[in-house]
Amino acid sequence: MFAALIVAAYLSLWPVPIEPVSWTAPTPPGYTGPHAANTRLAGLQQISLGAEAGPEHVLAGPDGKLYTGVLSGKILRMQADGGAQQVLASTGGRPLGLAFDAAGQLIVADAIKGLLSVAPDGRVSVLADRVDGETIRFADGVAVAANGKIYFSDASQRFGPGQRDTMEAAMLDVLEQSATGRVLEYDPAAKATRVLAYGLSFSNGVLMSADQRHLYVCESGRYRVWKIDVDAAKLDVRMASPQAQVLLDNLPGYPDNLVRGEGGRIWLGLSGARNDLDKMAGQPWLRKLMLRVPRALWPEPKPYGHVLAFTEDGSIVADLQDPSGASPVTTGATEAGGRLYIHNVAAHSIGWLAR
Template sequence: MKKIAKVSMFAALLVAAYLGLWPVPIVPVSWTAPTPPGYTGIHAVNQRLAGARQIALGGEVGPEHVLLGPDGKLYTGVASGKILRMNADGAALETYADTGGRPLGLDFDGAGQLIVADAVKGLLSVAPDRSVSVLADHVGSEAIRFADGVAVAANGKIYFSDASQRFAPVRRDTMEAAMLDVLEQSSTGRVLEYDPASKAARVVAGGLSFSNGVLLSGDQRWLYVSESGKYRVWKIAVDAAGLDVRVASPQAQVLLDNLPGYPDNLVRGAGGRIWLGLSGPRNDLDKMADKPSLRKLMLRLPRALWPEPKPYGHVLAFTEDGRIVADLQDPSGASPVTTGVTETAERLYIHNVGAGSMGWIKR
C-alpha cells in the first residue's frame, strides 16, 4: 500500500509540474472582455440561414472567402492552396491557380489581376495568364506572417490585413494560428497598404487583436476592419500612418462593438450594405480574459478540453454608419464556421473555412 501511495504521489507531482511548467507557445496578456450581449434583440436566435443548399468543390475544403469576379464567375481559395473558379451554380468547376500557400481574401484590380491575401505566402497577384507572383511578403525588414483580408482601391492601392505578427499558419493550418493569437491577446495584428507604383508596403494601423476582414468605404476614405479577437469592427482612415488603435485618434473609431461572435470577412452587398461573417460564437474564453495563467494552463490540457466555439452559423449585414439591417443564423451547426457572405442578384453564398462544400441560400 505504501508503494502504491508513493507511486500515486509521484504521478500527481509529475502532473502538477506538467500543468504548471510545461512550455506553451503563448505569452498571454490580461484584458477586460465586455459582457457578451447574448442572442437577443437584433441578434435574437433565428433559422434564416438554415437549410443552405451546397455546391460540391471536387474534394477541396475551406472556401474561406468567395469573390464574384468581373466575368460573373465565383472564385474561392481552399486549404490545398488552390484558387477555384466556377459558374454561379457551381458548374464548370476548375482550378484557376495554385499559390502553394493558403489563399484567403480575394479581390480584382483594374487590370484584371486577381489580388490574393495568402496566409502563408503574403500578398500575391494572379495575372490573367494565371501566373502567380508575390507583391509583398515584408514591410521593410518585418515579415508579413498572416495575410488575411484584402481590398483594392480605385486608385490601385491595395489594403490588406496581417492578422498576427506572433503566429503564422503551420502546414496551412490557419485555425490553429488564429486560436493561439486570440488566446494570447498581444494585439500585434495590423492593416497594411501596398502601393503598386512604389512596389512597397507600409503600415496603416496596428494594435489589433487578430485583424481580419478589410473593406473600403464607398468614398474610399475609410477602411472597415474586423478585429476578431475583441469582437468588433473598426473604421480606420486610409491615410493613417503607423496608427496604434489602442490610442484614441480621430482616424480610428469602433463601428460595431461587443458582437456575439468572432467577426471575419467583410464583403460589399446590394444597396451598399456590408456583409460580415461571425466565425463562431463567444465562449468560456471571456471568463479567462483577466486570467493569463489559466489560459497557459488550458494549452497544457488535451485539445478536446479546450473551449473552442461551438458550430453555429451566423452572418449579418450593416450600413456604413453601423446600423445592422440583417441577421441570419443556423443554430443547427450545419454551417460550422461562417466566415462571410457574397451577395449576388439571386443568391447569398456562405463563406466557410472548414467546409467541404460552398453553401448558398436564395437572396
C-alpha cells in the same frame, strides 16, 4: 504522491507557445436585439467542391463567375451555379482574401505567401511579403481602392500558418491577446508597402468605404469592427485617435470577412459563437493551463452559423443564423445574382440561399 507532483509540475511548467496578456472582455450580448435568435441561415443549398475544402472567402468576379481559395492552395473558378469548376492557379500557400483590381488581376491575401497577384492565365506573382524589414506572417483580408492601392491585414506577427494551419494559428493568437495584428497598404505604382495601423487582436476582413476615405477592419479577437482612415500611418488603435473608431462593438461571435453587398450594405461573417474564453480574459495563467490539458477539454467555440449585414453608419439591417451547427465556421457572405453565398473555412462545399 510522486505522480501527483509530476502532474502538478506538468500543468504549471510545461512550455506552451503563448505568452497570454490580460485584457477585459465585454459582457457577451447574447442573441438579442438585432441578433435575436433565428434560423434564417438553415437549410442552405450546397455547391460541392469535390476533394477540395475550406472556401474561406468567396468572390463574385467581374466576369460573373465565382472564385474561392481552398486549403490545398488552389484558387478555384466556377459558374454562378457551381458548374464548370476549374483551377485558376495554385499559390503554394493558403489563399484567403480575394479582390480584383482595375486591370483584371486577382489580388490574393495568402496566409503563407503574403500579398499576391494572379493573372488571367493563372500566373502568380508576389507583390509583398515583407514590410519595414519584417515578414508579413499572416496575410488575411484584402481590398483594392479606386486609385489602385491595395489594403490588407496581417492578422498576427506571433503565429503564422507556415508552421500551423490557419485555424490553429488564429486560435493561439486569440488566446494570447498580444494584439500584434496590422493593416498594411501596398502601392503598386511605388512597389512599396507601409503599415497603416497596428495593435489589433487578430486583424481580419478589410473593406473600402464608399467614399474611399476609410477602411472597415474586423478585429476578430475582440469582437469588433473598426473604421480607420486610409491616411493613417503607423497608427496604434489602442491609443485614442480621430483616425480610428469602433463601428461595431461587442458582437456575439468572431468577426471575419467583410463583403460589399447590394443597396450599400456590408456583409459580415461570424466564424464561431463566443464561449468561456471570455471568462479567462483577466487570467493569463488559466489560458496557459488550458494548452496543457487534452484538446477535448478546451472551450471550443460552439459551431453556429451566423452572418449579418450592416450599413456604413453601423446599423444592422440583416441577421441570419443557423444554430444547428450545419454551417460551423461561417467566415463571410457574398451577395450576387440573386443568391447569398456563404463562406466557410471548414466546409467541402459553398452553401447558398436565394435572396
